[in-house]
């Protein structure tokens with residue numbers, strides 16, 4: 001079987017670098033699709049092949065960390081997750097995510113990818129604060145369940161489908177994450193029970 005490139009391994013998904021061989025047309029489709037972006041202001045202008053090439057180029061180096069989210073079952077590239085605005089003095093950064101394959105949404109992949117990259121940011125990159133902003137109900141649920149604090153609301157900061165929307169800003173400190181219980185490891189627990 002072909003060996004996969006795995007950067008951060010989770011249970012149902014893993015994260016890896018975006019590859020030259022990844023389908024850029026598919027990524028362009030995600031970025032220009034109304035249903036996928038209905039909670040973002042990405043659709044004011046189309047994203048072109050040139051925009052995407054520039055974006056991917058900007059995500060290289062150590063300023064940002066863009067990773068592909070791959071569904072283990074079927075080895076499908078289903079979306080991307082980004083750590084951006086890294087400030088090595090304040091040791092902070094911003095997270096954002098897109099599960100682009102519509103049939104992969106609502107299966108817990110977004111939640112898992114978010115937790116994997118947040119842990120990597122704190123435990124490997126040694127950041128101490130992460131931020132995110134959203135108007136997406138699913139995203140809000142992920143943030144609250146993973147111990148992020150609603151730190152403020154940017155009133156009417158987004159204009160979407162003819163309406164002004166309040167954008168909620170969330171933040172988490174490394175110590176907040178450390179206080180959360182780690183998910184139980186079912187296999188390890190079963191082994192311990194059998195002993």
Ligand SMILES: CC(C)(COP(=O)(O)OP(=O)(O)OC[C@H]1O[C@@H](n2cnc3c(N)ncnc32)[C@H](O)[C@@H]1OP(=O)(O)O)[C@@H](O)C(=O)NCCC(=O)NCCS
Pocket residue numbers: 036037038039040079096097098099100104105106107108109110111112133134135136137138139141142145
């Ligand atoms: C938002 C997004 C990351 C969520 O990831 P996902 O894999 O689809 O969601 P999950 O399966 O991990 O579910 C997370 C939670 O959101 C809930 N949820 C999922 N879709 C939802 C929806 N459309 N409306 C409300 N809640 C929703 C789930 O029930 C779950 O809540 P729970 O933990 O209380 O059960 C993903 O759908 C996505 O990337 N959407 C398109 C791009 C986008 O809007 N990105 C976010 C910009 S801030």
